[in-house]
Amino acid sequence: MTYTTGILIFDKLEELDAIGPWEVFTMAAEVRGSGKVVTISQHGGMVKCAKGLRIEADHSFETAPPLDIILVPGGMGTRTEVDNKAVIDWIAKVAPGCTWVTSVCTGSMLLIEAGPARGKRVTTHWAFVETLRERGGAAEVVDDMRFVRDGNVVSSAGVSAGIDMSLWLIGQTDSPAFARDAQKRIEYDPAPPYTAAV
Amino acid sequence: MTYTTGILIFDKLEELDAIGPWEVFTMAAEVRGSGKVVTISQHGGMVKCAKGLRIEADHSFETAPPLDIILVPGGMGTRTEVDNKAVIDWIAKVAPGCTWVTSVCTGSMLLIEAGPARGKRVTTHWAFVETLRERGGAAEVVDDMRFVRDGNVVSSAGVSAGIDMSLWLIGQTDSPAFARDAQKRIEYDPAPPYTAAV
Numbered sequence: 001m002t003y004t005t006g007i008l009i010f011d012k013l014e015e016l017d018a019i020g021p022w023e024v025f026t027m028a029a030e031v032r033g034s035g036k037v038v039t040i041s042q043h044g045g046m047v048k049c050a051k052g053l054r055i056e057a058d059h060s061f062e063t064a065p066p067l068d069i070i071l072v073p074g075g076m077g078t079r080t081e082v083d084n085k086a087v088i089d090w091i092a093k094v095a096p097g098c099t100w101v102t103s104v105c106t107g108s109m110l111l112i113e114a115g116p117a118r119g120k121r122v123t124t125h126w127a128f129v130e131t132l133r134e135r136g137g138a139a140e141v142v143d144d145m146r147f148v149r150d151g152n153v154v155s156s157a158g159v160s161a162g163i164d165m166s167l168w169l170i171g172q173t174d175s176p177a178f179a180r181d182a183q184k185r186i187e188y189d190p191a192p193p194y195t196a197a198v
Numbered sequence: 199m200t201y202t203t204g205i206l207i208f209d210k211l212e213e214l215d216a217i218g219p220w221e222v223f224t225m226a227a228e229v230r231g232s233g234k235v236v237t238i239s240q241h242g243g244m245v246k247c248a249k250g251l252r253i254e255a256d257h258s259f260e261t262a263p264p265l266d267i268i269l270v271p272g273g274m275g276t277r278t279e280v281d282n283k284a285v286i287d288w289i290a291k292v293a294p295g296c297t298w299v300t301s302v303c304t305g306s307m308l309l310i311e312a313g314p315a316r317g318k319r320v321t322t323h324w325a326f327v328e329t330l331r332e333r334g335g336a337a338e339v340v341d342d343m344r345f346v347r348d349g350n351v352v353s354s355a356g357v358s359a360g361i362d363m364s365l366w367l368i369g370q371t372d373s374p375a376f377a378r379d380a381q382k383r384i385e386y387d388p389a390p391p392y393t394a395a396v
Contacts, residue, residue, distance in 0.1 A: 127383075191362050
């Protein structure tokens with residue numbers, strides 16, 4: 001399948017929220033031999049992430065190509081961007097043309113604000129669940145899933161959960177066997193070292 | 199603990215190799231309230247990663263601060279950098295002053311070439327194990343571990359394995375309980391979606 005995935009980036013986005021899915025989607029494009037993944041910021045140019053990493057956007061809102069998948073990451077920056085009319089309007093404009101509308105962490109707040117996740121079941125970072133419930137707009141804010149699908153909206157829990165969600169998504173756009181192959185290429189056979197009490 | 203972690207970046211490094219550990223180490227610094235994490239490239243300025251992400255380095259070799267931990271990621275770029283005398287000499291110069299010398303994926307090849315991992319047990323991406331064995335220089339190239347520690351050299355398997363290694367490392371520099379707290383903040387409770395046959 002040939003499709004374009006756009007990852008929204010903005011100041012103070014959480015690094016792994018965006019780069020986990022970036023790795024999965026770009027690996028999928030490489031294996032598949034088609035499709036592309038681009039980063040998009042409001043004005044183009046440099047974005048400074050929540051932990052200080054500086055990433056240069058591939059596109060501004062003006063130069064962004066048509067998207068099949070949009071991904072909105074989280075991070076402290078979402079608290080500002082949720083009130084940034086240009087960003088919310090852009091998501092509202094682009095999302096209806098996408099096959100899949102996705103978020104990681106607190107990015108689901110932007111999908112609710114912009115419309116695509118309004119009235120839907122979503123999830124977010126565990127530490128943000130209560131805040132998002134109080135904010136309203138979603139049908140339900142789920143607190144015990146790696147990611148939640150409601151129609152074509154797929155929201156992930158915090159930070160690293162975007163990796164699981166992205167792998168699931170390429171299993172849908174391509175096939176589960178394809179997703180397992182991409183998973184093997186990023187050697188995603190996770191083993192957190194201190195899971196048991198030490 | 200206050201310490202500085204330096205992540206070497208270069209053209210065609212694999213994105214998640216560097217940003218997985220970046221997320222863990224920067225989250226640790228934030229929770230701890232001390233320590234910093236910097237990206238370092240040969241000349242400073244912009245680096246274009248293996249899948250096209252553009253990252254701006256915090257430092258060049260000339261401006262880099264003294265490091266306590268060095269991390270060398272992998273990616274296709276390591277095939278070029280292993281013959282880049284400036285990079286190999288820099289690693290050889292900096293590593294002896296570090297408490298921990300670490301790699302992700304094919305980054306272990308650079309640690310062998312530069313000296314710190316020579317004669318040690320290491321690991322690498324599963325698809326690179328045979329190549330690294332044939333190349334020689336390590337005591338053993340292990341193929342069934344998420345990461346391998348030999349003295350103060352810690353090498354990870356491919357791409358996502360750097361997350362597990364970094365969490366283990368902050369468990370050593372701080373404590374396992376501290377590492378579990380950082381793990382919770384990045385919601386690293388991984389659940390690959392297609393692990394079972396579908």
